[in-house]
Amino acid sequence: MTPPPSPESALAQPSLLQAMIAIAPKSVRIGCRVIRDGDEAHLLPEEARSIPARQPAMRRASGAARWIAHALLADVGVNDLAILRAPSGAPAWPDGITGSLAHDDEMAVAAVAPVSHFASLGIDVEPAQPLPDDIFALVATRADRTDAADRHLAGRILFCAKEAVYKAVYPLDRQILGYEDIEVDLDEGRAMTRTGRKVSLVYCVAPRVVVLAFVDAR
Template sequence: MHARSDSTPPAIAVDRALVSLAPPGVLTGCRRIQMEDERYLLPAERASIATRGHKARAASGAGRRIAHELLRRLGSVDIAVTRGSLGNPIWPPGTVGSIAHDDEMAVAVAARTDAMRSVGVDVEPALPLPADLLPIVAAPQDRLGDLDPGMGGRVLFAVKEAVYKASFRLDGRVLGFEDIAVDFETGEAVTSSGLRLTVRFAISPRILALAYPAR
């Protein structure tokens, strides 16, 4: 977990927390979403998300703004991250990554394929998961360990989102929450297709989750 003082800007605090979760070779970044962030969408990206509303496009623009910078740092010539038919970001050849946002903050992670086969990220507000959603998210095989059930539910939601993003690149399977078993005591998740992934999370200043293939 990563705490922040009240004087630390939220984006900086989130960035520090995300850096603390990332394994070697994975670059991270975050940005507070602004309504004008739609301008950061490149033409190919804009075309791939043309049907989305302005607020969603602003969030996508904020996420792509981060992704573009990470790709430049990785030495990628092509920095466009278009949206696939299932909503998945399509990263340039030789790179992998993941983008996520809540209502206020966008985050992204990226790596070269020779350093990481896949990676998934999610961000959520640091609030308990609504009680009616917990039975949908949680499965009998999940192990929350000593996490508070309320906040633990939100962490579980974020972790399963990150796991799905990481696993989709590896096998292309669409998974439900019930298809992912998370064990917070071992720090691993297993999908119904047999993929095993390492999971890491932070609760403050926002709930952040990262998933990548177990080694």
């Protein structure tokens, strides 16, 4: 059995949700949940079969993220529909819907929107802590702009942003991208990939770093 979520994480959930709702575009439904023991039970049978990971922690996180997504989909009249894991690892959304799931060790997040408003979404969540220097060296490029971000968290936000951008663009372009292939401008709230895909970004930093990336519908 894993340790229970820290009291700080449990208390942070309402404030994190409020912060996420504040940054999300109007037509994006967004949510979060502290990952708890037993959350793997929220996986529908088809979902459970589509997720190859057998580690209990991974299955709990997947169950928590899909629990959020099921509730968000129910808000738009889509009920009891399995969100399968595609061979690429991305969740497979119902027709007319785009979305994204993410989790760190303690918190799961999800976002969904109609494809009539957004071609694709990507979301990522990370602890609100400085990014280790060795990871920052792998993630950052000279083209990235982070001046507007909190200097202690800029690296973490940048890392989170590139993860979210990749999730948003892969379903559209089917291109494997490295961190060096994504140019992020946190000052302007945008990113561009080496394939020329333009992505918009919004983020919050307390009580966790959450970045939402989105590609407008054409």
